[in-house]
Amino acid sequence: MPSAEVFSWLRTRFMPHIWCPGCGHGIIMHALIRALVGLKKDKTQTVVASGIGCSSRMAGYIDACTLHSTHGRSLAFATGIKLHKPSLTVVDVMGDGDCSAIGGNHFIHACRRNIDITAIIMNNNIYGMTGGQASPTTPAGAWASTTPYGAIDPPFDICRLAEGAGASYVARTTIANPKQAETFIMNGIKKKGFAVIEVVTHCHTQFGRKNDRRLPLDNYNYFKAVSVPLTKAKTMTPEELAGKLVCGEFVNKDVPEYTEQYDKVIEKAQRR
Amino acid sequence: MPDVAFWQGNTALAHGALLAGCNFYGGYPITPSTEIAEVMAEELPKRGGKFIQMEDEIGGIASIIGASIAGAKALTATSGPGFSLKQENLGLAYIAEVPIVVVDVMRGGPSTGLPTKTAQQDVMQARWGTHGDHATICYAPSSVQECYDLAVKAFNMAERFRQPVLILSDEVVGHMREKVTMRDPGRVEIVNRVRPSLPPEKFTPYEANPRTGVPEMASFGDGYSWHVTGLTTNDWGFPTNNAPEIEKKMLRLLSKVDRARSDVVEYEAESMDGADIVVVAYGSVGRSALRAVRDARKRGIPAGFFRPVTLWPFPGEELTKMALGAKTVLVPELNCGQMVLEVERVFRGRSEVRGISLLNGELFKPSEIGRVIEEVA
Ligand SMILES: Cc1ncc(C[n+]2csc(CCOP(=O)(O)OP(=O)(O)O)c2C)c(N)n1
Ligand code: SF4
Numbered sequence: 001m002p003s004a005e006v007f008s009w010l011r012t013r014f015m016p017h018i019w020c021p022g023c024g025h026g027i028i029m030h031a032l033i034r035a036l037v038g039l040k041k042d043k044t045q046t047v048v049a050s051g052i053g054c055s056s057r058m059a060g061y062i063d064a065c066t067l068h069s070t071h072g073r074s075l076a077f078a079t080g081i082k083l084h085k086p087s088l089t090v091v092d093v094m095g096d097g098d099c100s101a102i103g104g105n106h107f108i109h110a111c112r113r114n115i116d117i118t119a120i121i122m123n124n125n126i127y128g129m130t131g132g133q134a135s136p137t138t139p140a141g142a143w144a145s146t147t148p149y150g151a152i153d154p155p156f157d158i159c160r161l162a163e164g165a166g167a168s169y170v171a172r173t174t175i176a177n178p179k180q181a182e183t184f185i186m187n188g189i190k191k192k193g194f195a196v197i198e199v200v201t202h203c204h205t206q207f208g209r210k211n212d213r214r215l216p217l218d219n220y221n222y223f224k225a226v227s228v229p230l231t232k233a234k235t236m237t238p239e240e241l242a243g244k245l246v247c248g249e250f251v252n253k254d255v256p257e258y259t260e261q262y263d264k265v266i267e268k269a270q271r272r
Numbered sequence: 273m274p275d276v277a278f279w280q281g282n283t284a285l286a287h288g289a290l291l292a293g294c295n296f297y298g299g300y301p302i303t304p305s306t307e308i309a310e311v312m313a314e315e316l317p318k319r320g321g322k323f324i325q326m327e328d329e330i331g332g333i334a335s336i337i338g339a340s341i342a343g344a345k346a347l348t349a350t351s352g353p354g355f356s357l358k359q360e361n362l363g364l365a366y367i368a369e370v371p372i373v374v375v376d377v378m379r380g381g382p383s384t385g386l387p388t389k390t391a392q393q394d395v396m397q398a399r400w401g402t403h404g405d406h407a408t409i410c411y412a413p414s415s416v417q418e419c420y421d422l423a424v425k426a427f428n429m430a431e432r433f434r435q436p437v438l439i440l441s442d443e444v445v446g447h448m449r450e451k452v453t454m455r456d457p458g459r460v461e462i463v464n465r466v467r468p469s470l471p472p473e474k475f476t477p478y479e480a481n482p483r484t485g486v487p488e489m490a491s492f493g494d495g496y497s498w499h500v501t502g503l504t505t506n507d508w509g510f511p512t513n514n515a516p517e518i519e520k521k522m523l524r525l526l527s528k529v530d531r532a533r534s535d536v537v538e539y540e541a542e543s544m545d546g547a548d549i550v551v552v553a554y555g556s557v558g559r560s561a562l563r564a565v566r567d568a569r570k571r572g573i574p575a576g577f578f579r580p581v582t583l584w585p586f587p588g589e590e591l592t593k594m595a596l597g598a599k600t601v602l603v604p605e606l607n608c609g610q611m612v613l614e615v616e617r618v619f620r621g622r623s624e625v626r627g628i629s630l631l632n633g634e635l636f637k638p639s640e641i642g643r644v645i646e647e648v649a
Binding site for chain 1: 295296298314317318320322324326327328330331332334335336337338339340341342343344346360361364472492493494495496497498499500501502503508510511
């Protein structure tokens with residue numbers, strides 16, 4: 001049961017929510033709110049931005065300064081918010097389609113700029129909202145309504161993408177480890193820079209149903225079975241790692257943050 | 273700053289925006305609009321404002337909508353290809369009622385078309401480019417001075433009506449140099465969005481003032497936790513599927529500009545009294561047309577000149593009233609005939625309406641319009 005403090009961050013007026021019973025997105029919302037509560041954040045100084053998708057509906061349910069924007073573009077909106085008012089805590093919640101398909105360009109550039117935004121990617125390997133079409137993270141061979149003969153394109157590794165593009169914090173966990181999700185989200189928010197937390201979750205309705213993980217519990221058990229902590233993964237061979245999901249903090253480094261860099265631009269411009 | 277400057281239209285437009293209080297610019301470079309971004313990149317940080325070159329035009333408009341929600345007066349500028357990319361998010365700003373100013377310095381299209389040549393082919397895109405119904409406010413400057421002055425007005429209208437305001441400039445106006453008289457910042461009218469009059473616990477984010485049809489606007493970070501969405505919402509800003517609530521929201525969105533139409537609509541007219549032939553022209557073409565009308569008058573032809581400054585809302589009532597006895601209405605445009613459709617619509621057959629198209633990337637010479645005036649005289 002969520003605590004009273006967590007409840008106070010929910011817009012119950014907005015409910016019932018649209019998520020299917022058992023959808024993993026709720027677990028992630030709970031972890032995010034626990035992290036915000038744990039960090040003693042003020043609702044009026046906290047922004048939750050999102051794009052479009054089942055996952056993105058989360059923004060509406062959280063009682064903060066929330067923006068439910070357009071499909072894939074939320075990081076660009078969030079960039080404007082953060083740059084104009086750097087004192088705000090900005091979290092951006094996205095689906096895998098939102099982040100890595102239509103929003104891929106905004107994603108890599110937010111990583112590159114290293115702007116102080118915490119991006120939470122709810123990766124359910126599918127387009128949930130529109131009924132189960134393939135996403136850039138749909139595993140090769142998996143069924144989706146637009147890959148009725150099995151997906152042929154290799155999936156993205158969102159964490160490696162973020163690392164390559166320059167994010168200062170990159171971590172992955174699954175909904176089977178909500179405590180870790182909370183910790184990683186907390187660490188991401190605390191990080192001065194662009195933080196990416198990929199939370200692998202399920203869409204049992206659209207993906208699981210056709211890929212042998214029909215029940216929410218099947219997915220939970222699957223995530224438990226395939227998760228490997230990063231420390232252990234480092235001792236494993238590529239063959240041993242095949243089909244596994246490596247979880248942990250991949251990047252945690254200090255790089256100049258964009259809005260602070262811009263403050264220096266202002267100083268320079270005003271000195272002239 | 274001196275009282276007068278000799279500026280390009282694009283430079284003047286940027287300075288007008290700064291005068292209006294613009295403190296955020298997000299965009300992506302494209303000819304012939306780029307000078308606006310360059311001036312903002314240099315000037316904004318001097319004033320403590322922010323400039324960001326985004327990864328594309330979609331990100332450019334998204335960033336300014338975000339900044340505006342956080343309280344900024346925000347601008348983006350582009351040209352045809354970028355204007356196309358901005359359309360989806362423009363719709364978000366309409367439905368979520370976010371004040372922004374978007375400039376399109378027109379060049380020839382479709383597609384990459386004529387990057388360094390002029391055109392007026394985005395007139396209907398400005399009106400209907402984003403999907404879904406919405407009210408449009410769109411200015412078309414025809415001089416460098418007007419680039420400066422209309423930038424201020426565009427911001428004022430965006431703030432007043434809480435919606436995007438468009439400026440359709442064109443390559444000729446954007447790149448030509450003319451004298452600009454600066455306005456005294458202390459004496460220029462500056463409008464700012466109406467802030468919430470109620471404390472957070474009593475504030476209903478989309479409950480409109482019954483007189484203006486415009487809701488008060490909180491900013492992220494100023495003590496209010498509220499929701500912004502592109503979904504159709506009720507007064508609470510929460511998505512709704514309830515037919516009466518949907519209708520209420522749509523009717524309010526569509527009527528808020530119309531209610532104050534006379535404050536918005538602008539035009540310039542000359543020699544309209546008793547004019548048999550009326551030339552309706554806007555933007556850079558307005559300059560050639562005015563010259564053509566003056567020349568015709570000198571030759572004794574009763575010609576009149578009417579220039580819509582707001583393309584949308586179109587000053588149709590004003591035009592038809594002034595052109596009551598006109599036999600022929602000529603509409604020269606640098607496109608295959610866009611505004612002429614609106615002119616035909618407002619005249620409803622009362623006068624003969626005739627479009628004159630030029631599609632070669634050049635501006636009309638006054639004599640080219642003059643020839644048609646003589647032909648119909
Ligand atoms: C520009 C645009 N294209 C397509 C859509 C339709 N659409 C809505 S949500 C969505 C995909 C959502 O998938 P994801 O981001 O992975 O989130 P999920 O629903 O799985 O949580 C799509 C394609 C849209 N809303 N906007
Ligand atoms: S369709 Fe899938 S992603 Fe969407 S709410 Fe249902 S289970 Fe969750």
